[in-house]
Every structure is written in C-alpha cells, then in structure tokens.
Amino acid sequence: MIVRGAVLREMGLPAPYADSRPLQVEELELAPPGPGELLIRIRATGLCHSDLSVIDGSRPRVMPMLLGHEATGEVIHSEAPGFAPGDVVACAFVPACGTCTPCAEGRAALCEPGAAANTAGTLLSGAHRLEGVHHHLGVSGFADHAVISAHSAVKINASLPPEIAALFGCAVMTGVGAVVNTAQLRAGRSTAIFGLGGVGLSALLGAVLAGAYPIVAVDVVPAKLDLARELGATATVNARDEDAVEQVRAATAGGAEYTFETVGNANVLAQAYAATRRGGTTITVGLPHPSQSFSVPAVSLVAEERTVKGSYLGSSVPSRDIPRYVALYQAGRLPVDRLLTATIGLDDLNRAFDDLAAGTSIRQVLLF
Ligand SMILES: [Zn+2]
Numbered sequence: 001m002i003v004r005g006a007v008l009r010e011m012g013l014p015a016p017y018a019d020s021r022p023l024q025v026e027e028l029e030l031a032p033p034g035p036g037e038l039l040i041r042i043r044a045t046g047l048c049h050s051d052l053s054v055i056d057g058s059r060p061r062v063m064p065m066l067l068g069h070e071a072t073g074e075v076i077h078s079e080a081p082g083f084a085p086g087d088v089v090a091c092a093f094v095p096a097c098g099t100c101t102p103c104a105e106g107r108a109a110l111c112e113p114g115a116a117a118n119t120a121g122t123l124l125s126g127a128h129r130l131e132g133v134h135h136h137l138g139v140s141g142f143a144d145h146a147v148i149s150a151h152s153a154v155k156i157n158a159s160l161p162p163e164i165a166a167l168f169g170c171a172v173m174t175g176v177g178a179v180v181n182t183a184q185l186r187a188g189r190s191t192a193i194f195g196l197g198g199v200g201l202s203a204l205l206g207a208v209l210a211g212a213y214p215i216v217a218v219d220v221v222p223a224k225l226d227l228a229r230e231l232g233a234t235a236t237v238n239a240r241d242e243d244a245v246e247q248v249r250a251a252t253a254g255g256a257e258y259t260f261e262t263v264g265n266a267n268v269l270a271q272a273y274a275a276t277r278r279g280g281t282t283i284t285v286g287l288p289h290p291s292q293s294f295s296v297p298a299v300s301l302v303a304e305e306r307t308v309k310g311s312y313l314g315s316s317v318p319s320r321d322i323p324r325y326v327a328l329y330q331a332g333r334l335p336v337d338r339l340l341t342a343t344i345g346l347d348d349l350n351r352a353f354d355d356l357a358a359g360t361s362i363r364q365v366l367l368f
C-alpha cells in the first residue's frame, strides 16, 4: 500500500527547521506484514528529543529514515498470534524478542536482537517494509500506517485519547521506569530531577507516585519549572540563574539520595552526580552525543559509596509496565496528560521541532 510519511534524508541540516525542512512528507510503498508482524493505522505519534537528535545528527542513524517512535495505532492486519484487527497498541521503541539472555532476565530494554535491528534501521525480523527507507526504532510513526513487529507492540485500552496513549511508549515508560525500575525509589527518599522535558517530567510524576520527598526539579525554562511545581516538585532551581549543585544540596539538606539526569549532556550528568549526598545514586537517562564522556573522582565511588546507573527505556518490560502506567493514569495517579502541549499535523513537523529545540513545548503529538 501507499503511505504518507515524513522522511529524513540528511542529518545535520541547520536550524531553523521551518526553513531548512529536514523532514519531507513523501508517499512511499509499505509492504504487507510478514510473520510475527502487524499492519497498524497510526493514530498519534509524539515528537521526542530522540527524534530531534537524529535530525541534528547528535544520535546518528542510517539514512534515509522515516522518523517517529512514540506512537499508538490500531491493528488493521495481524500476522502475529495474540493480535487481531481492532486492537489498539502502544509502540515500544525497543522490540523485545523474549528469548535472548537480557529478555530472559527480565531486562527487555536491553534485548540484543532488538538493539541490533534498531541500529540497522530494520524491524526485529531484519526486514525493511518501507521501500528504500529505514525504520526508526522499529516504529516509524510519522506516517499514516506502519508495519511493526508484534514484539514492538503492547495492547492498551482502546478508550484512551490517542494523543495521550502515544506518550506511554517513550516518555512515560522511560521517565517513570527510571524511577520505579532503575532506581527502585522508595517513599521519603530525597530526589532531584535534572531536565524537564517529556522524560524528566515523567520521572517527576514517577517520583511523586513513589512518595519521594523532597523532590527538586532543575531546568532553565521558567514555564517548565512552574509546571513541575504544579505536578508535585517541592522545590525548583533555574540552572541558568543559580548554581544547580549548590541549590539541590541546600534543598535536600546536604545532597539528594537520588538524582536523575534526563538532558543527555555529560556536564549536566556531572552536576547530577555532584548533587548527590554520600551513598547517593545518580541515574542517567538522557542520551549524550557519543563523543561526550563523564569522569568522577574514582575514590568517591568507594569511600562515599556513590552509584551511577544507566537507565535505557526506563529499564522497562513494556508488556508489564505500559498496562500498569495506563491503569495509574486512568485512576488519576499519573497525570501524563499534563505533558501534552499541542497536537499537530504532518505538515507542521519541521516547525514543531524548532519549538522542541527551543524548549517552548513539552510534548507535541502528531495526530492522524
Ligand atoms: Zn523517545
């Protein structure tokens, strides 16, 4: 079938993207699903910083590629057991094969065939279903239809508004998962969150849910700090005006027990590490450019029992975690709808990525 979608053919074009137009809306041939795959009609796809990182070249991927990975859709045709037309799914941006060693250990976010397929720009099977264009993280949600592996799909309640449902596959799973899975944060633990995009604010919602206290939110955009306070941050720090490390240490009586870095910047990660107290844990969630490195005084790991832990996809098992987070949202315990800034159309994508880069939006969601 012919689909309409936004293709990136060249990374690193100059901003503003409204002028350089790195994403071009094209008509492409989409092959039917193979064994274990689904054809879905995309209902909504969020714009994530990881898409922007491909566009600006800081997260290099094979070109050309049809971007978009935070998606929800309705199954039109299934070649996979357990899925039928009419099912509504959220897409996870790492397919979980279920049988490799990390999957068998319950670490689906580290699925080895899933990571290899994402790097190659294919589906989990190794197939390309888009003619001449690579898949983005097994999803390619900036198009009206997609073929995905059933291992990328988690069935969700069909009554969720699509612009909310889309958020669970990336922002919510990554941010809430970093708190409840990677950190296993418990009530009363002092926490600081660096960066208040979709993932950082999801981590904040997770910290509130887990009963963390105090919760310090750090960013450079005043409107995001205001939103963080509304969502449960007990203190905020504008890192442009104040020394973030000093302020977090002051707000947590000498340093936070847990800090979360969601910006994807090694300097911010160093601040997050320095803002922990003795025995503290730094969770790193953002994806820095591959050339960046991070150093710590080695003795502090030993003599101060500090920990640095990476968190990919919130250390999630999508089929376990997405239904839990959806249930918490529906019960009013995880207000992820507060992350939604605007809904847009395919032709608005380039301008919308300018807004994301400028920090003037949290989550913009492409609706079909
Ligand atoms: Zn994402």
Ligand SMILES: [Zn+2]
Binding pocket: 096, 097, 098, 099, 100, 101, 102, 103, 104, 110, 111, 112, 113, 114
């Ligand atoms: Zn696996």
